[in-house]
Amino acid sequence: MTEQTTPDDISTFIEWLSNNGGKFHRNVSFRAEPSGYSVVARQDIPSDTAVVYCPFNLAITPDISRRAITSILTSTDHSSLDNWSERQLICSYICLHWILSEPSHRDILVHWPYLKTLPSADKLRTPLHFTHNELEAFRGSNLYGATLDRQREWQQEWRECQDFLSAANPAWASDFTWERYLTAATYLSSRAFPSTLLSSEPSLISTASSHPVLLPGVDALNHARAHPVSWVVNAPDRGDTQTISLVLRTNTPRGAELFNNYGPKPNAELILGYGFSLPHNPDDTIVLKIGSNPTTSPTTPITPTTPATAQPPGGKFEVGRDARGADPVWAAVLAVLREDPEETTVEDELDAAEMLAEMAENLRNRLPQPRVAGQDFRPEVATMLEHYLEGQRDILSSLIAFAREKERQAVQQAREQGLQIVDEEAEEEEE
Incomplete structure (x- = not known):
């Protein structure tokens, strides 16, 4: 955008900023966009250049x-x-x-x-x-x-x-x-x-x-x-x-x-606070709530009654892509399930793995489906929904894979200890 096409409100703003001790770089200009203005380079701007100053x-x-x-x-x-x-x-x-x-x-x-x-x-x-x-x-x-x-x-x-x-x-x-x-x-x-x-x-x-x-x-x-x-x-x-x-x-x-x-x-924060999203955002996360009582949250795993003396560490946990941050969630689910707070058994780990996988699957199944822009549904909102859901599904899928790996490790540990693992679902199917 040239000097001659700069909107009046931008020209007034730049003048006001300059009169009060601030400024934009001489090769910076504003370009009108559907969402407002973007800032562009009028000429090449080299690296390590201060492009705007604002007085305290x-x-x-x-x-x-x-x-x-x-x-x-x-x-x-x-x-x-x-x-x-x-x-x-x-x-x-x-x-x-x-x-x-x-x-x-x-x-x-x-x-x-x-x-x-x-x-x-x-x-x-x-x-x-x-x-x-x-x-x-x-x-x-x-x-x-x-x-x-x-x-x-x-x-x-x-x-x-x-x-x-x-x-x-x-x-x-x-x-x-x-x-x-x-x-x-x-x-x-x-x-x-x-x-x-x-x-x-x-x-x-x-x-x-x-x-x-x-x-x-x-x-x-x-x-x-x-x-x-x-x-x-x-x-x-x-x-x-x-x-x-x-x-x-x-x-x-x-x-x-x-x-x-x-x-x-994450896209959740970008959408809620800013009104835009990024495709395949590596910083995406999902917040999970783990409690000692199945009525505390829709995302709380259904657990057996926790002994009155136990104080399991519940709370909110943030998990990212590739199950980043899943270890504290795993520890919280184990704390809810195990009867002895001083010892974790193979059975505890198998139960925790199944519960964590079930919780993540339920959350993934509850997610809405992407929408196509149309009447009363603007394209930019459809894009945000698509980006957001992709991240949520990917994170929950990685959490399910994390739980299944914990299950595999528990089964391996049981075999090393000479314990027999009974697949209750398989038995029920045979009956």
């Missing part, structure tokens, strides 16, 4: 959001803000930009140029933006339940924020709609970085004390798995503000898209 003071943080809210709502009791989540603070700050357009608030609501470059609600594709039929196509998967959980959580947050606004200005509260809160929350889930990035040693790893932040400009690049990038904090020079820059470690030819790297994420 332009980041949208919970603290900045809270200060803006309290500055605007001066006559309101602010004590309830102490109980708000970081998401509520940031989303309310974003929504106030859409609700209040008076010039008197422009010195407080300063992120207008940035927000105007973000995709509108109709372009967002996370599951909370699916049609009813599209979401129903995921029924039977973990992602379906996670979507409903997120909707309940976010709607509760929205109501709390709306009640707070209603006490200050009922008209503002009426304009503080669920669609606007959802849009702001989706921006946060798809574009936020951990605050650990804004440190002398920037990191994408969240900590207990970190919080989400939005970095205008830095969040403009789309994701490419395993794409080599670096984050560099630039020390202020003679009073200039501190900035964070994104450095690409590979050459980008003219006309090619520039990519960021959001880190290793």
Whole structure:
């Protein structure tokens, strides 16, 4: 895209970023896409080039959001803000930009140029933006339940924020709609970085004390798995503000898209938080819940009554492709089944292997079937469903193979001990 064809909202944003101490590389431009904008190279960009700088003071943080809210709502009791989540603070700050357009608030609501470059609600594709039929196509998967959980959580947050606004200005509260809160929350889930990035040693790893932040400009690049990038904090020079820059470690030819790297994420996370997926994603996982009681979860294996004195280590476990992470699941199932917590018998291992295989098979059988795009089912959603289900089925198949290998090892061990293994299913068939 040439300078002459740059949309007005992008030109305004670039100027605003520059006026506040940030910038894009001179050979970076924006290209309109159905989902918003992508960032491309106007000319060849060599490796080890910083393509965008964002000043720390332009980041949208919970603290900045809270200060803006309290500055605007001066006559309101602010004590309830102490109980708000970081998401509520940031989303309310974003929504106030859409609700209040008076010039008197422009010195407080300063992120207008940035927000105007973000995709509108109709372009967002996370599951909370699916049609009813599209979401129903995921029924039977973990992602379906996670979507409903997120909707309940976010709607509760929205109501709390709306009640707070209603006490200050009922008209503002009426304009503080669920669609606007959802849009702001989706921006946060798809574009936020951990605050650990804004440190002398920037990191994408969240900590207990970190919080989400939005970095205008830095969040403009789309994701490419395993794409080599670096984050560099630039020390202020003679009073200039501190900035964070994104450095690409590979050459980008003219006309090619520039990519960021959001880190290793499974398709479940990419779909739920970002609204896209990757084919045959190596980082795919499935979350399993193992408990000591068959009523604790649909994914809990049906187990015999556990002795009251035993404390089996249940909980949630994440398993990846090639049964990566299956060992803790195996240990949990064994802990549920064995009667003696101090000793594991061959019979325990055979029972555990059969139970783990049965659990994985049941989960695989409950997965929905891929859908073809058609009426009320958009192509990009059909693609996400296909990518997601491929990963889930592959993981569960590898878990079944893992269980069968454990069974084979137990049978071999029994033979070495001179024990006779009785195949009850074979006996029943003979009868």
